[in-house]
Structure formats: C-alpha cells, structure tokens
Amino acid sequence: MKKLIDFIKNWRTNSEYAKWLMKFTKPFLPRIILIMLMQLALTGISIYMALVSKEIIDSAKGGNVVILVVVVYAGMIVFNLVLSIATSLMSIMLNERFSFGIRKQVYEKIIRSYWMDVTKYHTGDLMTRLTSDAGQVSDGIIYVIPTVIQLIVELFATFFTLFYFSPLLALFALLVAPVAAIVAVLLGRKMNKLQKKVQESESRYRSFLQESLANILIVKSFANEDYSVKKLTKLRDERFHWIFERNKISLLSSSVMSLSFQLGYVVAFVIGAAQVSAKLITYGTMSVFLTLVNRIQSPIMGLAQQVPKIVSIFTSAGRIIELEDIEVEKRNEENIEFMQVGVNLENITYGYTDEPVLDGASLNIKPGEFVSIIGQSGIGKTTMVRLIMSFMNQKEGYINFYNSQGDKEEANAATREFIAYVPQGNTLFSGTVRENIQMGNLRCSEREMIKALKLSSAYDFVQKLPQGLDTVIGERGHGLSEGQAQRIAIARALVRRAPFLIFDEATSSLDEKTEINVLEGLKQLRPRPTCLLITHRKSVIPYCDRQICIENRKIVDISAPLNEEENK
The missing domain is CATH 3.40.50.300 (P-loop containing nucleotide triphosphate hydrolases)
Incomplete structure (x- = not known):
C-alpha cells in the first residue's frame, strides 16, 4: 500500500513538473516540431532505402542491375547525410537557446528574490541548478522527447513494413517490447533516486570548489592545503559512487535488452536462410528481413535507454522548480520625489x-x-x-x-x-x-x-x-x-x-x-x-x-x- 501511495504522490508531482515543462517549451514548440519532422523524414528514408536495396539485390541476382535504382539509392544516401547534418545543427542551436532561456529565468528569479531566502541555498548548489540541471532539462526537451516520439513512429512504421513481408517474424521481433516496458517500470523509480543523488553530490562538489577558491587565503593561512585536497578527493569519490551506481543500472538494463535483440536477429537470420533455401523468398527479401528486424529492435532498445534520461529531466526540473517557491521582492511602481x-x-x-x-x-x-x-x-x-x-x-x-x-x-x-x-x-x-x-x-x-x-x-x-x-x-x-x-x-x-x-x-x-x-x-x-x-x-x-x-x-x-x- 505504501508503494502505491508513493507512486500516486510521485505521479502527481511529475504531472506538475510536466505542466511547467510544457509552459516553458511553448515558445520553442514550432522549431521543436520542425526538428521532429526532419528526424521522422530520416526514419522514413532509412526504411525506404531498405526496400530499394532489396530491388538492387534482386535485380543483380537476375543479371540486370537497374542503374536508375542505384542512382536513386546513392541520391538518398547523400540527401540523408545532408538532412542529418542540418537536423543536428538546428538541434544544437535550439538546445543552446533553450538552456539559456532556463538559466536566464532561474537567474532572474534569484536576483529578484529576497536576499535572505536566496542565501539558504549554497552558491555551488545554485550554480549546479543553473548549469547541470538546466542542461539536463534542455537536452531532454530538445533531444530526448523528440527522440522518444521518433522511436515510437519508427517502431510502428518498421513493424508494419516487416509485417507486410512476414507477419510471424514481425510479431516475434515485437515480443521484446514487453521486456523493455517491464525493465523501464522497474528501473524508473530507482533511476530517479540515483539521479537525485548524483545532482546533490554534484552540488556539494561544486560548492566546496567555489568556497575553497573564494577563500584561498584562509586555506593557505591555516596550512590546510592537504586537508582541502583530501576533502575534494572525498567529495569526488562520493560523486563517482553515485554516478557509478546510476550508470551500472543503466548499462545492466541495456545489456539485457541487447542480448534479447541479438537473439531476435539470430532467429530472423535462421528463418530467412531457411526460406531462401526453400526458395520461398529472394535474397533481396532476406536482406529486408535482417535490416527491418534490426530496425524494429533498435527503437525498442532506444526507448528503454531513454528511461534514465526522462527520469533526469523530471529530477532536474524539480530542482529548478524548487527555486520558483522563493518569494519575489515587493517592488512599487511609483516612487516618492527624492531630492532629500x-x-x-x-x-x-x-x-x-x-x-x-x-x-x-x-x-x-x-x-x-x-x-x-x-x-x-x-x-x-x-x-x-x-x-x-x-x-x-x-x-x-x-x-x-x-x-x-x-x-x-x-x-x-x-x-x-x-x-x-x-x-x-x-x-x-x-x-x-x-x-x-x-x-x-x-x-x-x-x-x-x-x-x-x-x-x-x-x-x-x-x-x-x-x-x-x-x-x-x-x-x-x-x-x-x-x-x-x-x-x-x-x-x-x-x-x-x-x-x-x-x-x-x-x-x-x-x-x-x-x-x-x-x-x-x-x-x-x-x-x-x-x-x-x-x-x-x-x-x-x-x-x-x-x-x-x-x-x-x-x-x-x-x-x-x-x-x-x-x-x-
């Protein structure tokens, strides 16, 4: 019962974080949608290239290579490369604008709030929220969320394309989806706690660096150089521990997913080889099998890998939103005449x-x-x-x-x-x-x-x-x-x-x-x-x-x- 109550409580909190993220994202939404469409176009091109490759292989087997098809395939490779570069550049610039927008909002909130309320937070902690947490949120909105949508679209598009050629193979390839979902649910709560620990250790690490450098004369006057270095190392070890724990869980889940996908690829290869041997399909169709099975597993694995990143978005958003509770200074619009x-x-x-x-x-x-x-x-x-x-x-x-x-x-x-x-x-x-x-x-x-x-x-x-x-x-x-x-x-x-x-x-x-x-x-x-x-x-x-x-x-x-x- 306690876990259920905690889950509901976290769900409500995360829904508030989601509302804040949507409100802040609204001005950037048209450009984010454009980047998502470009990414979806890349997905569509890659799937279509798999079908074109089938035609090239089948025509080559018949001794009659269609030059036009080869030219189209080469053209798609170039177009795919150009579109990929353009998408990356737009994403980088938008990410920079978005992260600065968050930092500006938090910075303005800090300097316009009552000094006493702000001093409750250590300067190093505020710097972590302004830099690391703002970066996590920005990366999440510009990269992670569009990637999740792209992977979902890619999953369905690839599934139905593969289903057209082999319903049985398509259903088998999709069997790993429940595994990914279970792993995501089990790890989500754990990752949230670990990510929070990572950010808190990052704040302590930066806080000590900032304080010791700002008061370097005190450190030197009391001959505390060795002590300061040891304390920095201790804080580094603490931060390393939580980073290791977080990445250990993430890599473990990725490894489990990867093994299941490799198994699926081997099964697809065996089925394809058996059907080629029985002359039920062509070599071109088998190449489509292998390509699409890999592509249907890739978004599933990708979605599982996005879970820690999504958790990071909400964890960092919560740390930023916490500053929203600081009371803004009272400021009257009209002043008295003040010669004296x-x-x-x-x-x-x-x-x-x-x-x-x-x-x-x-x-x-x-x-x-x-x-x-x-x-x-x-x-x-x-x-x-x-x-x-x-x-x-x-x-x-x-x-x-x-x-x-x-x-x-x-x-x-x-x-x-x-x-x-x-x-x-x-x-x-x-x-x-x-x-x-x-x-x-x-x-x-x-x-x-x-x-x-x-x-x-x-x-x-x-x-x-x-x-x-x-x-x-x-x-x-x-x-x-x-x-x-x-x-x-x-x-x-x-x-x-x-x-x-x-x-x-x-x-x-x-x-x-x-x-x-x-x-x-x-x-x-x-x-x-x-x-x-x-x-x-x-x-x-x-x-x-x-x-x-x-x-x-x-x-x-x-x-x-x-x-x-x-x-x-």
Missing part, C-alpha cells in the same frame, strides 16, 4: 532564528541628517541596514522613507533607487576600474566619475594606474590594496548621486586623514544627502549630527549624553 529623503523605523522586530536580533526597535533619520551607529559586532547593525535596504522582510513593524514634503513610501526593492550602499569588505568585480564605478550608475559620464573619484580620495591613485580608469583589476579588486579597493567602492556609491547613503564600515581600511577627507567631501554635497554610517571609529562622530547604538535589541540615541560629556 529620511527613513522612519517603527517597532521593528526581526531575527534569523526564533531569537530576535531587533525587538521593537524604532529610529527616525531626518532628510539630510548624518547619523553614526556604533557598537560591538553581532548586535544588529548590519541587520538593520539589510532591513532598510529591503534585502529581507521584517517580521513586525514598518519602515518608511519620506521626503521634505511629507510624502511616504514603504521600504521595498524600488526604494533602493534612491539609496547608495557601500557594504563591508571588498566587493569589486573583475574588469576595469571604469566598469566597477559604472555599476553605481550605468549612465554616468566621465565627468561624474572623476568627481566621485575625487570625493572618495581615489582620483590621484587611479590616475597613476597603468591604464587609468581602464586598468583591468582581478576578482575582488586583485591588483589594488584594500584601501584603494574601498575607495573605488565609495566612488561607485557616490556616482549614483543618491539622496540616501549607507556606509557599512566603508572607511575601515582607510587611514584617518583619508577618512576625514571623504567625510568632509560628503558634507559638501548639495543637496545634502542623508547618511547612515556604521563604524567602530569614534573619529567620525564630529562629522555626524547624531550617534545611536543598539542595546538590548533596541535602537538607542546616545548623542545627547555624548554631547553633554563633551561640553563638560
């Missing part, structure tokens, strides 16, 4: 686990106000920034932006349009310095970039780089010092010309003089931007209007006590 904006947090409660990081926290930052937030690590400073940036949903409370006219807008993905953010750490991309700065404003001019570089105290060192703005830097700003990379990140934010700036430890790698120059430059901007500075340095306090901290999960204004102490 402030932000108001009311009774915000949020936690990554059941224990809240912020509990009933409130804060109001007025338009044009400079506010610093200080305090030890882990108290919720970066969490507060992520909530303001709408990278994740707050469990309770409200976050509203407002302008000088009193217009309000609830924080959402669209409100990032008037926010410039400098996160912690090195966040530069590989490419030129110019491309990195343009990430802040894709339409910025050279003049605006130079102004941003000067405000961030980066102009002088950028001018001294080999190619200036067009100097190529590596991943995470390789080729620049930490301080230089941080100043480029600040310039990237400033070129945005946003009315609300968030600096999350953005000056931690700068010397005190450079930090002061940057802060003074910010205060000179007109209209004056609102600025939230997260820092451990008290040197920024004189440049801020207020200082706040987070205590007992609440946001506390500590500027008044500090000012009183300074006055004393």
